[in-house]
Amino acid sequence: MKTAILLLALGCATAPRGELYNRPAVTAARVQVIELVWNAIEDPQVGHPPIEDVKSPKRYRGLVLDEAENLAAQCNQGQTPFETLMRGSVNEGSPEPVAVAPQSKLAYRDAALRLHVGECAMVEGPSADYVVKRLE
DSSP states (O other): OOHHHHHHHHHSSOOOOOOGGSOEEEEEEEEEEEEOOBBOOOOOOOHHHHOOOHHHHHHHBHHHHHHHHHHHHHHHHHHHHHHHHHHHSSOOSSOOEEOTTTOOOOOOOOHHHHHHHHEEEEEEEEEEEEEEEEOO
C-alpha cells in the first residue's frame, strides 16, 4: 500500500514536460508575463450547484488553464500582439519585462530560459497559470 501511495505521489509531482524542456537553457532571459490566478477548484460532487458570489467571483482552475492555453496559442500564431492579449485577459501581471536567471525562484523560470526569442509558452504554477513570452 505504501508503495502505491509513493508511486502515485511521484506521478502527480509537477515535472516539466514537452519538447520545450528538452531544449538547452540560456543563462538569462527577459520575458513578459501574463499571470492568470485561479482561486477555486471545481466541486467534485455531482449535482452540487455552483455558488455565485458577485463581490468575489470564483476563477476556476480549469477555466484559467483553458484561457492560458488559448492566450499562448494566439501569441505563437502571431494573431494578436502580446500587449493586447495582456490587456484583454483577467491578469495579475505587469506589462514591464521581467529578468529571469537560473537562480530565480519564479514558477515559469525553466520555460523562460528555454524559449526562443519571440516564442510564447503556457506554464502551470501552484496557484496561477502563466503565459510567458521571451523578449531577448
